Amino acid sequence: AQxxxxxxxxxxxxxxASLELRCNYSYGATPYLFWYxxxxxxxxxLLLKYFSGDTLVQGIKGFEAEFKRSQSSFNLRKPSVHxxxxxxxxxxxGVPTTGTASKLTFGTGTRLxxxx
Amino acid sequence: EAGVVQSPRYKIIEKKxxxxxxxxxxxxxxxxxxxxxxxxxxxELLIRYENEEAVDDSQLPKxxxxxxxxKGVDSTLKIQPAELGDSAVYLCASSTDRGNTxxxxxxxxxxxxx
Numbered sequence: 526a527q528x529x530x531x532x533x534x535x536x537x538x539x540x541x542a543s544l545e546l547r548c549n550y551s552y553g554a555t556p557y558l559f560w561y562x563x564x565x566x567x568x569x570x571l572l573l574k575y576f577s578g579d580t581l582v583q584g585i586k587g588f589e590a591e592f593k594r595s596q597s598s599f600n601l602r603k604p605s606v607h608x609x610x611x612x613x614x615x616x617x618x619g620v621p622t623t624g625t626a627s628k629l630t631f632g633t634g635t636r637l638x639x640x641x
Numbered sequence: 642e643a644g645v646v647q648s649p650r651y652k653i654i655e656k657k658x659x660x661x662x663x664x665x666x667x668x669x670x671x672x673x674x675x676x677x678x679x680x681x682x683x684x685e686l687l688i689r690y691e692n693e694e695a696v697d698d699s700q701l702p703k704x705x706x707x708x709x710x711x712k713g714v715d716s717t718l719k720i721q722p723a724e725l726g727d728s729a730v731y732l733c734a735s736s737t738d739r740g741n742t743x744x745x746x747x748x749x750x751x752x753x754x755x
Binding site: 529559561566567568569570571574615617627628629630631632633634 | 645674676681682683684685686689697732734742743744745746747748749751
């Protein structure tokens with residue numbers, strides 16, 4: 526069965542600083558990979574996704590992520606964090622299934638705090 | 642285009658009482674998911690539907706939880722009777738039935754069992 530590990534429970538960065546959130550997955554083949562963001566009291570919003578092709582993917586709000594097969598990682602990055610980026614970030618793995626939508630498994634999340 | 646709609650947003654009930662959550666997915670999305678998110682955790686899949694068929698309900702506690710998706714559109718998740726440990730946010734999501742597509746989430750229902 527697939528699994529996702531987000532080793533950092535809580536990260537604090539200063540506004541304007543760069544950010545990297547780590548995500549490692551376990552799956553026998555190349556899965557579909559996602560990053561979602563959740564603000565307090567809200568549902569999950571997709572930041573970016575990787576299905577195949579270019580291993581560096583661009584998302585909304587200036588985020589990007591890089592798929593590294595050798596490290597089974599899909600880390601999320603942003604060059605300059607804004608105070609509005611404070612939220613919970615979830616990495617998810619989608620396991621392709623024949624003829625149906627993929628099965629999504631989420632990590633436990635990383636809470637980002639931004640100091641002014 | 643409207644997103645995934647869930648109701649109610651909040652629900653407080655006493656233990657042993659029944660409760661139901663409703664979800665209206667994005668139009669044209671054949672796949673519907675129910676997730677449970679405990680405080681400080683990531684969402685965990687309860688059940689996944691393809692049209693009206695439950696194709697993955699292995700994580701659904703079937704002694705007290707039930708779900709239905711009549712006509713392959715709206716879905717209802719029910720808990721009867723509720724226990725204190727059921728307090729969580731219940732998220733509904735939908736997607737097309739293609740494998741390489743993302744799931745779109747509703748705002749969730751926050752359930753508190755007292």
